[in-house]
Amino acid sequence: MKRRQFVGGVGVGSLLGASGALGLMTGCASTGGGNGPKVVVVGGGFGGATAAKYVRMWSDYGIQVTLVEPNASFISCPISNLVIGGVKTMSDITTSYDALTKVYGVQLVRDRVAQIDAEKRVVKLAGGSDLPYDRLILSPGVDFMYEMLPGMAAAGAQDNVLHAWKAGPQTVALRKQLEAMPDGGVYALAIPPAPYRCPPGPYERACQVANYFSKNKPKSKVLILDGNDDVTSKGPLFKKAWADRYKGIVEYRGKHFLADVDAATNTLKFEFNDPVKADVLNVIPSMRAGDIAVKTGLATANKRWCDVDFLTFESKAAKNIHVIGDSIQIAPMMPKSGHMANQHGKTCAAAVVALLTGKEVNKNPIYNNTCYSFVSEEDVVHVASVHAYDAAKQTMMPVAGSGGVSKAANELEGRFALAWARGIWADTLL
Amino acid sequence: MFNIKKVGMGVLLASLSAWASADALQVRGMAASCSGCHGTHGIAPQGMDSLAGQPKDDLLKKMQDFKSGKKPATLMHQLAKGFTDEQLDQLATYFAALKK
Secondary structure (H helix, E strand, O other), X not given: OHHHHHHHHHHXXXXXXXXXXXXXXXXXXXXXXXXXXXXXXXXXXXXHHHHHHHHHHHOOOOOEEEXXXXXXXXXXXXXXXXXXXXXXXXXXXXXXXXXXXXXXXXXXXXXXXXXXXXXXXXXXXXOOOEEEOOEEEEOOOEEEOHHHOHHHHOOOXXXXXXXXXXXXXXXXXXXXXXXXXXXXXXXXXXXXXXXOOOOOHHHHHHHHHHHHHHHHOOOOXXXXXXXOOOOOOOHHHHHHHHHHHOOOOEEEEOOOOEEEEEOOOXXXXXXXXXXXXXXXXXXXXXXXXXXXXXXXXXXXXXXXXEOEOOOXXXXXXXXXXXXXXHHEOOXXXXXXXXXXXXXXXXXXXXXXXXXXXXXXXXXXXXXXXXXXXXXXXXXXXXXXXXXXXXXXXXXXXXXXXXXXXXXXXXXXXXXXHHHHXXXXXHHHHO | OOOOOOOOHHHHHHHHHHOOOHHHHHHHHHHHOOHHHHXXXXXXXXXXXXXXXXXXHHHHHHHHHHHHXXXXXXXXXXXXXXXXXXXXXXXXXXXXXOOO
């Protein structure tokens, strides 16, 4: 079916090419080669993979797209807390990039970006080759501000004190630490001050670890040490889950701003509170835009996040470079989430296709965020919102009266959450 | 979505003539915000409703009933309230024109 979709797309492209409707040649559409405009996408997460697919689709396969991604396959952060809790596996959250290349004709380069020359419009890869572009879409996610935690520079510290905030090897490693922890032990989760990737994610993780403990290590504790004053997302729903489902297991402490970590003694040190020693430390450090965005000089907001024009996602610091996903300076009430990055990817793709084909950019983008959190193996709570462009404020604003959260955790939304995951993975990659 | 196998020829030609219009691109972008859950071409994964090729009136009534609260929902009532009646009409027209 997917291959047919691509073949169909080429067919339409030929038709359009013949009629001149798009002004793009499609002779090499099957490989993404040829003389069409060149788009390079950096980062194959929810933002970048979606942008790559949709630029191909919406340019009717006339724009060449190269996706630069170091990882062999896509591993989803959403649902990864269930792997840490032991109810899902890595294969459940892993999707191949094959469809992007075979169905959509995206050229995939497995490499890292060493440097971006914004003047010459060239991406220089760590492997040595150069990728010229007409438009560059950066979706590098987040990187961690370990410089705020000096002890994490000690030898081995980052191997022992895990973040598991980028799904992958650390997801597996944290699971192993929890499996190895004796019953009666303490798992301490340090949460950074907002903004960070996936606002409800840490609280969902606490639920998943508590669920595992409740069934396998009932004398153990989950200690949440939050750098925020209070739970940053779905607060009453998570607190109810901890009180009703994990009483005696989960303890929440707000206003715990992490100052340092002593990995040798498994100790967390706080700005204003007593140190905490635990058996398993899970430190989610403060975050900023992905390294390559910072290095390219795009992180203009507090030197952490990239300011963009929300009509096009073009960087406010560099022409022809668009930034999407968790790296951007968010609009009011806009979360850093996989779903939101997917929506950025499509909005940016439409704008990039318009700009490269002489069309008018959509002046009224509107999109949503949908985020499900598992409070147990089956029961889920959501938060949803709709965001529309406000021309006067020149940013995306939540639409008044829209959005909200679940009334209570429920199993029906547990099934919707898994369907959502299958859907967003498919829309991003398949 | 612009796909001979998935879209009827009449719809395709109608879409082509509208391709360059700003309105059509706005609606396409708005509809794409639904596709994270309901599928790139309006054909949803298992467990979500497919929208492609559903009768326009049915789609519109469902979304309006979500918006008014008449139709019970876990989440769609909160999303439907983010759209004007005109936008819901545009979305219903768009998805009804996609091939099942």
